Amino acid sequence: MPETHSNNEFLHTRPHFEVLDGLRGVAAVAVVVFHFMEIAIIELSKNFITHAYLAVDFFFCLSGFVIAYAYDNRMLGMGLVTFVKLRLIRLHPLVVTGAVLGLLSYFFDPYSTLVKQYGTGQGILMFLGACFMIPYPIIKERYYNLFHLNPPTWSLFYEYIANVFYALVLCKIGKKLLWILFIIATVAVLFETHRSNGLGGGWGKEVFWGGPVRVSYSFLAGMVVYRMRWIIQSKLGFVSLSVMLLAALLLPYVTSINQYTDAATVLLYFPLLISLGAGAQVSPGLARLCKFSGDLSYPLYMTHYPFVWIFFSYIAVRKPPMSWLEILIPICVLLLIGWAYLIMVTVDIPIRRYLKRKFIDKV
Numbered sequence: 001m002p003e004t005h006s007n008n009e010f011l012h013t014r015p016h017f018e019v020l021d022g023l024r025g026v027a028a029v030a031v032v033v034f035h036f037m038e039i040a041i042i043e044l045s046k047n048f049i050t051h052a053y054l055a056v057d058f059f060f061c062l063s064g065f066v067i068a069y070a071y072d073n074r075m076l077g078m079g080l081v082t083f084v085k086l087r088l089i090r091l092h093p094l095v096v097t098g099a100v101l102g103l104l105s106y107f108f109d110p111y112s113t114l115v116k117q118y119g120t121g122q123g124i125l126m127f128l129g130a131c132f133m134i135p136y137p138i139i140k141e142r143y144y145n146l147f148h149l150n151p152p153t154w155s156l157f158y159e160y161i162a163n164v165f166y167a168l169v170l171c172k173i174g175k176k177l178l179w180i181l182f183i184i185a186t187v188a189v190l191f192e193t194h195r196s197n198g199l200g201g202g203w204g205k206e207v208f209w210g211g212p213v214r215v216s217y218s219f220l221a222g223m224v225v226y227r228m229r230w231i232i233q234s235k236l237g238f239v240s241l242s243v244m245l246l247a248a249l250l251l252p253y254v255t256s257i258n259q260y261t262d263a264a265t266v267l268l269y270f271p272l273l274i275s276l277g278a279g280a281q282v283s284p285g286l287a288r289l290c291k292f293s294g295d296l297s298y299p300l301y302m303t304h305y306p307f308v309w310i311f312f313s314y315i316a317v318r319k320p321p322m323s324w325l326e327i328l329i330p331i332c333v334l335l336l337i338g339w340a341y342l343i344m345v346t347v348d349i350p351i352r353r354y355l356k357r358k359f360i361d362k363v
Contacts, residue, residue, distance in 0.1 A: 017069075018287045019280040020062060021294025022238045023245055023273070027055040028297035030249045031152075032336055035308045036329045039315055040322070044253040052249040053200045056155050057218045057266045058273070063159060064222025065274050067166055072227070075171040083167045085359055087160075093351040094302040095156055097343060099130035102149025105306035111313035114139065123149075133157050137205035142309075144205035151305050154203040158215040166219075175227060182224055185217035189267060193259040199266055214266075221271045225278070230271075233279040238286050241277055299348055300340035307336060 034052030041047045075083060106123050107115055115123065122138060126149050129136035135146035135157065147153035170178070192213040193199055201210020224230075236244075248265050282290060311332065314320075320328070 016291070016294070017066075017278050018282050018290040018294075019238045019241055020066070020274065020277040021297075022282075022286075022290030023241060023277055024059070024062060025290075025293025025297040025300075026242045026245055027052075027058050027249070028301045029333070029337070030246065031055045031301060032304050032333055033329070034249075035305065036311060036332060039308070039312050040325045040329065045255070047253065049250055050253040051251045051261075051265070054262065054265055054270075055249060056202075057199060057214055058245070058270050059155065060159070060162070060215050060218035061222040061225075061266075061270045061274055063162070064219035064224075065226045065278070066222070067163065067219075068223040068226040071166075072171060075167065080167050082360070084164070087163050089352055089355045089359070091156060091159070091298075093348055093355070094299060094343075095133070095153060096131050097347055098150035098153060098302045098306070099127055099147075101303055101306040102130060102147075102309075103127045105309050106149060109310050109313050111310065111317040114141065117141075133160060135205075142312075146204060146208070149306070150302070151203060152301055154211065155215075156302075158202065158211045161212075162215050162219045166223075170220075170223065178220070178224065178227065182217075182220045185213070185220050186267060188213045189217045190263060193263040196259075197255065198258045198262040200262075218266060218270065221267075222274060225271050225274050230275045231278040232272075232275045234276060236276055237280055238282050238290055241273060241280060244276075245273055296337070296340055296344060299344040300337060303340055303343050304336045307332070307339075 030049060030052040034049050034055075037047050037049055044050045071078070071083065103123060103126075106112075106126070118139065126136050126138065126147075128134070130147045130149050130153055133153070133156070135154075137144040137146050137148070139145065139148045142148055145151045145154070146157065189199070192201070192210055196207070196210060199210065199214055201207030202214055203211070248269055251261060251265070254261070
């Protein structure tokens with residue numbers, strides 16, 4: 001028999017874990033700082049925030065936990081189509097927004113000659129690839145990013161794959177099979193960290209296979225934390241857990257041991273942080289800060305990099321001294337946080353509300 005309920009019931013999301021929302025924002029800011037710093041200081045051992053690339057693994061782990069929490073008990077009644085619609089509505093407006101910003105950066109970056117080298121046609125192809133999540137690594141001068149116009153799209157590419165795999169397979173399997181997949185993914189992480197001396201891959205053509213390994217383990221780890229109910233109640237709050245998260249992202253880079261520190265951080269430390277964050281309590285004031293931080297994290301993550309490309313070109317052409325960059329980078333980060341808020345309230349939220357009314361409410 002056909003379903004008689006309205007799909008609008010699925011718009012009512014379950015209560016959020018406030019501290020986890022806040023930690024997502026902390027990680028997003030760290031990623032933005034890292035993207036500026038890796039251009040300013042190429043040598044990893046001299047970069048104070050060099051391990052912020054692992055924030056992506058934290059995002060994947062958090063996503064696995066949140067998706068399992070939000071949908072495990074609703075998938076049977078919701079169905080694949082509604083689930084996919086909800087995920088696209090939640091994620092894709094900013095995927096397209098980031099692609100538009102990247103295209104503008106490609107054409108109007110005053111310090112770059114890429115548009116003269118690759119032309120308008122390649123710019124359009126890169127734009128379409130970014131909008132439809134089709135990797136198109138063509139720009140040699142920019143390390144063959146899978147999605148040159150907005151490089152962070154690479155993690156959304158794998159996030160989409162993980163979400164579809166969840167809807168088709170993971171939401172239906174029992175704990176035994178989940179553990180088998182989790183163990184296989186653990187072995188894959190150990191192999192990848194040994195092969196690449198860390199977990200920094202996935203974003204480009206030459207490091208492509210790091211992506212499936214990273215999302216597979218961390219997404220499954222988040223699901224395991226939720227399904228095993230490994231939620232640790234403690235007196236640790238948002239501030240303490242933010243410090244713990246930053247401790248991992250600020251860990252100094254030591255080449256000889258990086259494969260071990262990356263493996264330990266991703267395999268053990270991040271799942272522990274998710275467990276602690278899920279069990280943490282916050283005061284009403286900090287809860288509002290956590291919500292704001294969580295709401296802002298995705299717009300910040302998905303709209304900052306086109307400006308980083310301009311910064312990249314500026315560094316290459318002008319070669320400014322570090323004394324100037326120490327002033328410029330914090331200003332850029334603060335401006336991008338404000339920019340992300342503007343995008344959130346004028347683009348992301350209105351578009352998502354419209355799409356929900358049009359494609360979900362009327363079903």
